[in-house]
Amino acid sequence: MSGPSPSDASSSRAESGLQSHGPAIKVEHIKKAYGDNVVLNDISFELERGRVYVIMGPSGCGKSTLLRAMIGAEEPDAGTVFIDGVDTWAADKKAREEARRKFGVLFQGSALLNALTVAENVALPITRHTDLLKSTVDLMVKLKLELVGMGDAADKYPYEISGGMKKRAGLARAIALDPAIVFFDEPNSGLDPVMVGVIDKLIRDLTIKLGITSVLITHDMASIFRIADEVLMLYGGRIVFRGTPDQLRTTTSPLVRQFVNGDPEGPINAPRQLAELSQALFGASRPVTGEYQAPGERDKP
Amino acid sequence: MALVADNLAALGALINRQLVSLGRAIKFGSNAAVYTGRGILNRRIFPRHDFIVQVDYTGARSVPIMILTGALVGMTLVAQTTPTLARYGPKELVAGVCGVSVLRTFGPVLAAIIFAGRVGAAFTAELGTMKVGEEVLALDTMGIDPVGYLVAPRFAAAVLMLPCLTVLFDAAALLGGFIIAITNFDISASDYLDVTKQFVYISNFTFGLFKSLIFAVLISVICCFKGFSVHGSGMEVGRATMQAVVACLIAIIFGDFLLSLFYNILAKLDIVA
Numbered sequence A: 001m002s003g004p005s006p007s008d009a010s011s012s013r014a015e016s017g018l019q020s021h022g023p024a025i026k027v028e029h030i031k032k033a034y035g036d037n038v039v040l041n042d043i044s045f046e047l048e049r050g051r052v053y054v055i056m057g058p059s060g061c062g063k064s065t066l067l068r069a070m071i072g073a074e075e076p077d078a079g080t081v082f083i084d085g086v087d088t089w090a091a092d093k094k095a096r097e098e099a100r101r102k103f104g105v106l107f108q109g110s111a112l113l114n115a116l117t118v119a120e121n122v123a124l125p126i127t128r129h130t131d132l133l134k135s136t137v138d139l140m141v142k143l144k145l146e147l148v149g150m151g152d153a154a155d156k157y158p159y160e161i162s163g164g165m166k167k168r169a170g171l172a173r174a175i176a177l178d179p180a181i182v183f184f185d186e187p188n189s190g191l192d193p194v195m196v197g198v199i200d201k202l203i204r205d206l207t208i209k210l211g212i213t214s215v216l217i218t219h220d221m222a223s224i225f226r227i228a229d230e231v232l233m234l235y236g237g238r239i240v241f242r243g244t245p246d247q248l249r250t251t252t253s254p255l256v257r258q259f260v261n262g263d264p265e266g267p268i269n270a271p272r273q274l275a276e277l278s279q280a281l282f283g284a285s286r287p288v289t290g291e292y293q294a295p296g297e298r299d300k301p
Numbered sequence B: 001m002a003l004v005a006d007n008l009a010a011l012g013a014l015i016n017r018q019l020v021s022l023g024r025a026i027k028f029g030s031n032a033a034v035y036t037g038r039g040i041l042n043r044r045i046f047p048r049h050d051f052i053v054q055v056d057y058t059g060a061r062s063v064p065i066m067i068l069t070g071a072l073v074g075m076t077l078v079a080q081t082t083p084t085l086a087r088y089g090p091k092e093l094v095a096g097v098c099g100v101s102v103l104r105t106f107g108p109v110l111a112a113i114i115f116a117g118r119v120g121a122a123f124t125a126e127l128g129t130m131k132v133g134e135e136v137l138a139l140d141t142m143g144i145d146p147v148g149y150l151v152a153p154r155f156a157a158a159v160l161m162l163p164c165l166t167v168l169f170d171a172a173a174l175l176g177g178f179i180i181a182i183t184n185f186d187i188s189a190s191d192y193l194d195v196t197k198q199f200v201y202i203s204n205f206t207f208g209l210f211k212s213l214i215f216a217v218l219i220s221v222i223c224c225f226k227g228f229s230v231h232g233s234g235m236e237v238g239r240a241t242m243q244a245v246v247a248c249l250i251a252i253i254f255g256d257f258l259l260s261l262f263y264n265i266l267a268k269l270d271i272v273a
């Protein structure tokens, strides 16, 4: 990608020093393809501070890919991401490290290290980035674990605790360094409804108590309506909807309506059903025209 | 013609891909070595605790299987070679055959193969699972280099432990051979030891250890690299593990061949005996 010149990078950093009220995250013209599979096709948006955002969309539409671009884990083919004014992808490695300290991530499977206890997992980013005394670190860890209601499980190993507890431990680790932004990749997947409620409330509370910006990836409608300030829908490599939960309820877009209502028929599934049918009938993937071709006919010119 | 061209192009693409991943593996390996070196100086790079766990896991727990297989290999070698030797000359010569072949090839190569199957496979499976579970990515976003944190302790443990295990394997094999020779083939202990002293040089042993060091580097780099290259589902972990073990076997046997040629060159230059 063609990064801006160093002077651009430094001026953008200077900007962030001036306006700490600017957007928490600014995504600019991001493109990403895996081979011929264009996953993100020129995506741009800004997210304000102190709010809960949800990015939703069908499975495989590129939500995790977008997340990886935002957290500086996988470089997009084009475009860039500003985290609190720091250009993640144009900046040098040091600036990226700096940007990383501004956010925490709760991964889909919690991504706790199995060789460490819950408390050691939470302590990991703290000991890594600070020179605090062990007693101070222990105190910080205890505080974060209490905040997510995991004070009793500090000395347990990740394989000894349930999925919901893992999520909470992962959340404690994500907020260990008091980040300004927390990303959540499908925080509700694999949880029972009560635990979903617990996690939702936790996210809502943390956003208010700690004043963080939350960016959630989820397609759990109940929890979207419960906690989102604003919803973005990703589909076909683009942002096809952005609005409040109320606007989401009353939208007239057939695409978004189908997703919200969970209708099996509609613009989202139609092409995939045909593709699957063609796959089942003919094996090799052929461009789907929507017309059935008898097996004998498809080799004819 | 078009078919030939197509196949050539496909072959070219295949070779190109292999070379690219070889290049990546070499870069990965040197990265691991650098982190290991820095980890010895700075405990933040990799926690000592992890290193000790790996030493226990890769080294201490491999001791029984190394001794068992070593003894069996030495015993089999002597049992099979002595009758043939006896037909053409003094059967005591088996002491030299056993000593040289164990120290130069059987010890380092077989110990490395066992190590690859036991420890290398575990490296790939563990790291592959961590890759799938986004733990590697999580380390990265916390500003902790996964190569330093996860690969360096394994690399250091393997490089330290495989030569030690090879010494045990060698000792067990030599002892096993010795016991079979004096109990089954009527060779006196003093004759056996005399022949051993005459034919076996200390450089056979030290070069064998050097080989095992190279094998440890190859195994840990290949297996950790394969683990880190897992994308997507858990099923890929199984496939990556299998590929890693196969790649290790090829690397060990091919490496042994090249190193043997190298040894002969050194011998010609009178650097080794």
Ligand SMILES: Nc1ncnc2c1ncn2[C@@H]1O[C@H](COP(=O)(O)OP(=O)(O)O)[C@@H](O)[C@H]1O
Binding pocket: A034, A037, A039, A057, A058, A059, A060, A061, A062, A063, A064, A065, A066, B231
């Ligand atoms: N490393 C990769 N290599 C190749 N294709 C990938 C890779 N990661 C994701 N994809 C593809 O990109 C698309 C989007 O994936 P992802 O971002 O994980 O979707 P989501 O999180 O919305 O379910 C999928 O079609 C997936 O197959």
Ligand SMILES: [Mg+2]
Binding pocket: A063, A064
């Ligand atoms: Mg995903």
